[in-house]
Amino acid sequence: MTQPLLSVNQLSHLYAPGKGFQDVSFDLWPGEVLGIVGESGSGKTTLLNAISARLAPQQGQVIYNNRDLYAISEAERRRLLRTEWGVVHQHPLDGLRRQVSAGGNIGERLMATGVRHYGDIRSCAQQWLTDVEIPPSRIDDLPTTFSGGMQQRLQIARNLVTRPKLVFMDEPTGGLDVSVQARLLDLLRSLVVEMNLAVVMVTHDLGVARLLANRLLVMKQGQVVESGLTDRVLDDPHHPYTQLLVSSVLQN
Numbered sequence: 001m002t003q004p005l006l007s008v009n010q011l012s013h014l015y016a017p018g019k020g021f022q023d024v025s026f027d028l029w030p031g032e033v034l035g036i037v038g039e040s041g042s043g044k045t046t047l048l049n050a051i052s053a054r055l056a057p058q059q060g061q062v063i064y065n066n067r068d069l070y071a072i073s074e075a076e077r078r079r080l081l082r083t084e085w086g087v088v089h090q091h092p093l094d095g096l097r098r099q100v101s102a103g104g105n106i107g108e109r110l111m112a113t114g115v116r117h118y119g120d121i122r123s124c125a126q127q128w129l130t131d132v133e134i135p136p137s138r139i140d141d142l143p144t145t146f147s148g149g150m151q152q153r154l155q156i157a158r159n160l161v162t163r164p165k166l167v168f169m170d171e172p173t174g175g176l177d178v179s180v181q182a183r184l185l186d187l188l189r190s191l192v193v194e195m196n197l198a199v200v201m202v203t204h205d206l207g208v209a210r211l212l213a214n215r216l217l218v219m220k221q222g223q224v225v226e227s228g229l230t231d232r233v234l235d236d237p238h239h240p241y242t243q244l245l246v247s248s249v250l251q252n
């Protein structure tokens with residue numbers, strides 16, 4: 001492919017001066033994982049929402065596969081979110097349907113792509129449960145009966161079953177215990193590589209960024225202060241704010 005999957009051009013959305021994000025531009029290529037890092041309140045989530053069609057930005061453009069995201073219809077944006085894209089929320093129940101079984105949560109996304117055969121949907125859901133290390137015997141159970149780590153793995157299966165090209169993740173390991181986090185990170189890393197997924201991931205955890213992201217954007221008070229390959233940014237940070245972020249992790 002000779003053009004980026006996603007191009008973000010001079011995008012801005014400010015709730016108030018310094019609150020939100022301003023003048024952000026970057027390209028994302030197929031199979032690439034971009035990490036957005038920065039302290040709490042730096043505008044990471046607002047930016048993620050604007051590039052994933054969930055918040056119309058005040059200025060700038062988001063081009064996905066040659067289409068201007070905010071020039072296409074609302075119906076078309078919703079279709080993208082149900083099929084070619086995935087969104088993994090920090091709190092898994094925000095991305096799952098509580099009243100629907102685990103299998104139904106996975107099958108529902110598959111149906112959005114036109115699959116209708118019940119047997120196929122069920123066996124695909126079973127396979128995905130196995131892939132994300134949930135016993136397939138739990139297929140008819142509600143997600144509310146699962147542990148936090150299982151819920152997060154179910155949310156990932158629900159998103160990936162349609163084989164999306166692009167997945168947005170907001171602190172995907174944020175609410176989990178450290179040991180559960182490590183396993184989930186391993187799983188995410190192997191799925192990203194296996195499926196050649198492009199990912200935009202918000203995290204304040206530089207360890208998570210180091211493990212998953214190829215490239216980083218560092219945000220401070222709504223602005224990108226530094227960007228580059230993950231190892232370069234973390235091993236040789238140029239901006240004083242990035243230096244501070246990196247050194248505060250080392251001290252912990």
Ligand SMILES: Nc1ncnc2c1ncn2[C@@H]1O[C@H](COP(=O)(O)OP(=O)(O)OP(=O)(O)O)[C@@H](O)[C@H]1O
Pocket residue numbers: 015018019020038039040041042043044045046047204
């Ligand atoms: N709907 C809103 N209305 C007004 N201000 C908002 C709104 N959403 C977020 N903000 C403010 O915008 C700023 C950026 O918030 P945002 O959630 O994007 O930051 P963040 O970097 O993701 O932080 P965190 O890591 O804590 O989630 C914050 O000061 C926040 O209080």
